[in-house]
Every structure is written in C-alpha cells, then in structure tokens.
Amino acid sequence: MTTSNNRRGxxxxxxxxxxxxxxxxxxxSDGPASLSLRDLARRAGVSHAAPAHHFKDRAGLLTAIAGEGFDLxxxxxxxxxxxxxxxxxxxxxxxxHPAHFQVMFQPDLHHPDDPELRRARGRAxxxxxxxxxxxxxxxxxEDARLAGVAAWSLAHGFATLLLTRNLEGPMAGRDPEDVFRALAGLLFRTDDGPAVRDGGP
Structure with a gap:
C-alpha cells in the first residue's frame, strides 16, 4: 500500500x-495524545498531505472519529x-470500540460544537x-433526567474501569457483562417490585 500507484488507486x-x-x-496501541497526521499518512500508505486534505487538522480527524463512535x-x-x-x-x-471510546468523551481532543458530532451525540x-x-x-x-445520569454514570464508569484494567481483582475472572447486569439490578428496578437480579429480565 505504500507505492505511488497504490496511492493513486x-x-x-x-x-x-x-x-x-x-x-x-x-x-x-498508543492512545490519542500521540496521534500525528504525518505518522498516520505513513501508516495508511498515502501522501503526507492526504490526512490534512480530508480533516484539516488533528482535531478534525478526532472529531470524525468521535462522531462515528456516537453513531455506532x-x-x-x-x-x-x-x-x-x-x-x-x-x-x-x-x-x-476502545479507540472510539477514548476519543468520544474528551472534548479537548476534538471540535465539540461540530454539527455532525452534536447530532450523533444527541442520537446516542x-x-x-x-x-x-x-x-x-x-x-x-420520579426524576427521569437524574435517573439517566445515574444509568450513564454506572455504564460509563464500569466501562472505563474495565478498559483501564482496574477491575481485574474485583472481577475475579467473571464475565464483565454478567457483573454489569448484577450492578444494574442493584440500582434500577424494571417494575414496582424488587430490583432486577442477575440472570434475566
């Protein structure tokens, strides 16, 4: 992919x-902080000007990645x-999608007011x-908005701790999705009865 013919193709x-x-x-592999458009051009086998042509700058590229992540x-x-x-x-x-996840919630990395990104974030x-x-x-x-914050905090916090390998001890080899179901059952109920328990809706 590094030949000029491939670039033209x-x-x-x-x-x-x-x-x-x-x-x-x-x-x-290295996190978003080390991202370089010139290095990306080399990795993709394209001219060094190609990333800037499509995304203008590093923040523009990360904005596209964040928007794609929110759509997914x-x-x-x-x-x-x-x-x-x-x-x-x-x-x-x-x-x-750990790379998307690392970028999506760091507004200092991208253009948070980008219209397409805002629409994608709104859909999610x-x-x-x-x-x-x-x-x-x-x-x-009774406060659905605060309940939404609680649900998001639980899912996002658990996912972040999982990705940064901070749950290896407490998880003790258990399936992460099973553990999260149990945690969600402690916080939310699906009816007016007891909280949802691990093992089914």
Whole structure:
C-alpha cells in the first residue's frame, strides 16, 4: 500500500476511511495524545498531505472519529430491550470500540460544537433516555433526567474501569457483562417490585 500507484488507486472515500482506520489502530496501541497526521499518512500508505486534505487538522480527524463512535453507540443502544440491556450494550460497545471510546468523551481532543458530532451525540443520548423512561417510575424514581445520569454514570464508569484494567481483582475472572447486569439490578428496578437480579429480565 505504500507505492505511488497504490496511492493513486484510492478513491476519495477509501482514502478517508484508510486514514480513520490507521488512526483507530494508532489510538488503540498508543492512545490519542500521540496521534500525528504525518505518522498516520505513513501508516495508511498515502501522501503526507492526504490526512490534512480530508480533516484539516488533528482535531478534525478526532472529531470524525468521535462522531462515528456516537453513531455506532446510538445504533447499538437502539437495539436494547430494556435499561439493563442498554447498559450491557454500552459496556460491550466500549470493549469492541476502545479507540472510539477514548476519543468520544474528551472534548479537548476534538471540535465539540461540530454539527455532525452534536447530532450523533444527541442520537446516542436519545437512545439512553428512551431506555431510562421505559422503566416505571417506581423503579427509577420520579426524576427521569437524574435517573439517566445515574444509568450513564454506572455504564460509563464500569466501562472505563474495565478498559483501564482496574477491575481485574474485583472481577475475579467473571464475565464483565454478567457483573454489569448484577450492578444494574442493584440500582434500577424494571417494575414496582424488587430490583432486577442477575440472570434475566
């Protein structure tokens, strides 16, 4: 992929995708702070000017990655069957897309007011709020907005601790999704009865 013929063979969209893919690989291995457009051009096998042509600068590239991440998150949350399943899907998204996850919630890395990013972030937020408001008031309290913050905090905090390997001791080899289901059951109820227990909706 490093020859000039290969560079000329890229279509416009393919080149943009190649740069994003190279960036995601770099973030997974070294984190977003070390990201360099020149290094990405080398990794993707394209001219050093190609990343700047598509994204203008490093923050523009990270904005595109954050927006893509929120779109992926919205899609996975949209398939949730209930609030606990939404939380499990949130954690699974973080594990499956760790590079996106590292960038999405760090506004100092990208352009947080970018219109496309704001729309994608809004869609993901809407999916989480829908899961929270579907829980009867007896199971989440009367303030749905605060319940949404609690649900997000639980899922995001658990995912972050998991990705940074801070749960290896407490997890004791247990499946992360099973552990999260148990935690969610301690916090939210799906009806006016006892909190949801681990093992089924």
């Amino acid at each position: 890229y279509h416009h969209g393919d080149l943009r995708r190649a740069v994003i893919t190279a960036a995601l690989d770099a973030i997974r 998150l919205a899609a996975t949350l949209g398939k949730a069957t209930d609030l606990r399943d939404a939380g499990v899907r949130y954690v699974r998204f973080a594990v499956d 937020g809407d999916r989480l709020r829908e899961a929270v408001t579907a829980v009867p008031a007896g199971g989440r309290g």
